[in-house]
Amino acid sequence: MRLGELSEATGVSPASIKFYLRSGLLAAGDPIHPTRADYGDRHVRRLALIQGLRSVVGLGLDDIRRILDAAIGADDSPAQRLMLLRTVQHVVLGLDGSPAEPSPSVDGLVQAMGWPGDPSEARFAVDRHVAAMEAAGIAPGADVLAAYGRAADAIAEAQLTVTHARDDLEDVILTAAIGMHMHNQLILKIVALAQASHSIRRYGGPPRDDG
Amino acid sequence: MRLGELSEATGVSPASIKFYLRSGLLAAGDPIHPTRADYGDRHVRRLALIQGLRSVVGLGLDDIRRILDAAIGADDSPAQRLMLLRTVQHVVLGLDGSPAEPSPSVDGLVQAMGWPGDPSEARFAVDRHVAAMEAAGIAPGADVLAAYGRAADAIAEAQLTVTHARDDLEDVILTAAIGMHMHNQLILKIVALAQASHSIRRYGGPPRDDG
DNA sequence: CAGGCTGGATAGTGCAACTATCCTATGAGC
DNA sequence: GCTCATAGGATAGTTGCACTATCCAGCCTG
Structure with missing residues (x-):
């Protein structure tokens, strides 16, 4: 055409x-x-x-280009698909790959979940992020991290399964990136729902517009 | 000055x-x-x-103005703080408040978590989001939703506690918005970590750059 | 009383993502 | 063969956002 x-x-x-x-x-x-x-x-x-x-997903054209570049020359093998997935994560999360100080609470999470303890880009990113939250005075507690770990495990499993069911690499990328984004937004919205519930528990009613 | x-x-x-x-x-x-x-x-x-x-958080000035407008005239009472929190969620999540068809899987989540079942803006948002994900062929399973629910419960509790410990409304807003954002990013990164772990389980090793 | 800083208004800059215009070369129709 | 509409390519202009720079009048200080 x-x-x-x-x-x-x-x-x-x-x-x-x-x-x-x-x-x-x-x-x-x-x-x-x-x-x-x-x-x-x-x-x-x-x-x-x-x-x-x-x-x-709200990516800029530069980020899109980086993902697309990674797709060029990739074949349909599982390894290449994982590589692509990793690039999508890399771009969407803005990972930079430089090592970070391991955080004890993240260590605890990794062990509790039975995940391999190898240092990796993702691990560095989590360590850095937890450190930033601690610095901001909003450090996630062990219970929060544990809940995240279970949720993340479920998403990761679902994402990998869905991703590998896709036929072509465009679909793989789109599924991965949109999946990340949608799950993310979903969690935010469920948190909003949970917060409404908690505020009811604490104060006997939801915050209201009309007084 | x-x-x-x-x-x-x-x-x-x-x-x-x-x-x-x-x-x-x-x-x-x-x-x-x-x-x-x-x-x-x-x-x-x-x-x-x-x-x-x-x-x-990456908000635009219009969104910031909407949050600020909500803070004007608000006092330090718990009700006003919750109202403010709700506005922050509203803006950050782009909620629109219009009713949505309740989703059975969200019903299940709400019941499992023991949350009040009242229809609310947050509930509508979750219902709509789940519907969108189903339409995109990436519907979250019950296990994923359950894991999210537990994570959300933990965040909501932590967020409310931290938020209410703040003295002034500027701090309340900042803590709430940055907290939402940071927790969100944290989950994404933990998912990336989980995905690396799952890919090791599935394929015996992480995807690698160097072949 | 002159200079400099203040506050207020207006217009310009830089970036990202388009969008409109122009130009050239066909290729179809006569 | 000739004309003209159109595709494709290059260049420049537009829009939206978040500033940023310039200009101007007042007035406080020295």
Whole structure:
């Protein structure tokens, strides 16, 4: 299909498609004439991925590009899929990979959950984050961490299962990134629900607008 | 203190302070002369709040203004604090308050956690979110929801306790918003950690860069 | 009374993500 | 062969947000 048709098929304006082509987010179509290129299904999927990462997950084009770059040349093997998953996490969480001081409470969490204790980028990120929360005076208690651990274990399992059920890498990325985001928002909303419940317990009623 | 001193005290440029004054995010100082105003501690705290909500939580100035508006006229009573907390959740989560179809899995969660079953904005938000996830083919299972519920309960309790220990409303807001954000990021990172662990279990090793 | 700082208004900057315009080269129709 | 609409490519302009810089008048100090 031609650019105009690709635009109609995806709902993305021709100008934006051109912009993505220029930006290197979308591969050029197969040139069938000097002034004509042919776009296919992969372009449609790629555009859907870009749109999803932008509008749902809220990533910037630079971050999207980093994820896309990781997908280039990757095959469908489990190892490559995990690699891709890791890149998505890396970008979405803004991990930087530099080592951090292990936190005792995180040690406790890892042991309680039976997770491997190897230092890793994710572990560093958790350690750093817990340290930041402690510095802010809002350190998570052992019970909170334990609850997070169980929740995280359940998400991780579900995410891996869903992710590996996907056929193509665009789907893998989209499922992983949107899954992370959606689970995250879900937890926030459940916390809001829990807080409403707790405030009822403490004060006999929810906070109300109308006095 | 004068504008220049307020700037030095907070690290916010005079131009930005003027901008916040114009935007209505920061109350004008007490005019001591036609061309001189006096700023006090409340301006320092307000600026710290604005900075925190912007740089840590990532809110836009419109959202910050909505939270600030809710704080105006509020007193230190538990009810007002809860009201404020609710506004913060409202803004940070983008809740809209319109009713949603109750989801059976959320019903199950609420009953399992012993939370009050009253319909509420938070409940609607959770119902809508679960529906969206189901539509996206990434519906959370009962085990995942149960784990979230326990985690949320722990956060809510901790958050309420920490929040109510704060003295002034600026602190209440900042603690609530930054707490939400930090806990949220923490969960994401713990999920990343859990995922690394699961991938080791499944495939005998973490995904690696170096092959 | 001059200079500098204050506060207030207005306009400009930088970034991100588009969006509109222009240009060139076909390729279809006559 | 010639014209003209259109695709594709390059360039510049727009929008929204969050500042930032400039300008101006007042007035307090020295």
